Amino acid sequence: MTDSNIQIASSEIVRDFNRRIVLNLIRTRQPISRADLARASGMQRSTISLIVEELLEGNWILEGPAVRLPRGRRPTFLRLNEDRAIIGVDIRPGQTMIALADVNGTFGPRDTFPTPRDPEAGIREIVARIHAIVESAGAKKLEGIGISLPGRYNACLDRLVFAPNLGWRDVDLRGPISAATGLEVELENAANACALAAVWFDQVDCRNLVVLTVSEGIGAGVLVNGQLALGLGGMAGEFGHMTVDPDGPLCGCGSRGCWEVFGSNRAAVRYYGREVAFTDLLNCADEGDPAAGAAIAKMAEHLGRGMRLIVAGLAPEHIIVIGDLTRSWELFRPILEARVAEQVLPGGDVPKITAVHEDGLARLRGTVALVLRKHFHAR
Secondary structure, X not given: OOHHHHHHHHHHHHHHHHHHHHHHHHHHHOOEEHHHHHHHHOOOHXXXXXXXXXXXXXXXXXXXXXXXXXXXXXXXEEEEOOOEEEEEEEEOOOEEEEEEEEOOOOEEEEEEEEOOOOHHHHHHHHHHHHHHHHHHOOOOEEEEEEEEEOOEEEOOOOEEEEEOOOXXXXXXXXXXXXXXXXXOEEEEEHHHHHHHHHHHOOOOOOOXXXXXXXXXXXXXXXXXXXXXXXXXXXXXOOHHHOEOOOOOOEOOOXXXXXXXXXXXXXXXXXXXXXXXXXXXXXXXXXXXXXXXXXXXXXXXXXXXXXXXXXXXXXXXXXXXEEEHHHHHHHHHHHHHHHHHHHHOOOOOOXXXXXXXXXXXXXXXXXXXXXXXXXXXXXO
C-alpha cells in the first residue's frame, strides 16, 4: 500500500468516525442545532455543516422549523428521520413477538404467535410474519432485522448454539431469514439485547453494568468498562447455569442445581406446588395468599444469593432486573438488596439495583439497537 492510499484510508476512517459521533449526538440530544453540535463535539462548524448535509442527503436526519431568538440568526434544529425503520423479533420459549420500530425505538405494528418447538417451522413462521410487517411499513426505509434469542448466539459459527429452554440447537437463523426477506439480520442473546437497550434508549450512564432477565430461566447481559462482554464463543454471562447445588433439580441444560432452577419463574411455581401462570402467582401473592407469598420470597432469596456471586466476581455499579417479577417489585426489592449488600467487601460500594417496568419490550428495543449501532457507534 502506498503512502497516498494510507492517507486516503485514514481520512475515510476519520470522516466515518466523525459522522457517527454527529449522528449519535443528534440521536441522544434531538432536536439540536448545528451550533450546539459543534460545541458538543468539539468539531469545526464547517466540518459539522458538511456532515449534516451528508446526513440530510442520505435521509438519516430531518431539519425542523427555525426557532426565534431575541437576536442573531435563527437556528434550525435537527432530528432523526423516523421513516427509517427496523423490524425487531423477540423469540421466547412461549411466544415470539415481531414489531416495526422507528430509529427512536417507538413501536408501530406488532404481531405475536406461539413459538414452534421445531426450529424450521419457527423460521418459516417468522419469515411469514415479517413479510406482513414489511407490507405494513409502506414507504419507510427498512434498515434491517434484529433478533433477540433466549440462548447464546455464536458469531464465529453464525449459529444459535445454546437455548435449553427453547429446545433449539445449532440453528442458522440469519441465512434463511435474510435470504427470504432481502434484509440484513443481526442476532444477539436476549440479556445482551436488554443491556444494549438500557444504554441505547434509557441512556443509562454506567460503564460496569449487569442486566438480569428473569423468566423461564435467568440470563445476564454484562457491560465491562463500557463494552458488552461476549467471551469465548459468545458464551459470557451464562450465570443462570452456574451450579449452586450439585444435588439440586435437573436443569434444561443437562446439569443439576443451576441457579435458574432455584431463582426463575418456573422455580417459584414449583415452590407454590400448583401449576399456575407466574403472573397469576404474583397476583395471588399481592392479594395476601400466604403460600404464594412464601413461594415468591423463596424465589427472591435464591435470586439474591445468585446476585451475590455476580457482585463478588464483577463488582458492577448497577444491576438492572427485567421480567414479570418487576410487576411486584416491592416483594422482591428488599430481599435482593439485603442479599447483595451482604456480599460487598469492606471498602467496596453497594451496587444500585433497579427494576425496568417495560411491558416485555426491553428485548425488542434491544433488537433495534442491534441494527442501528453499526451506523451510530463511533467505535
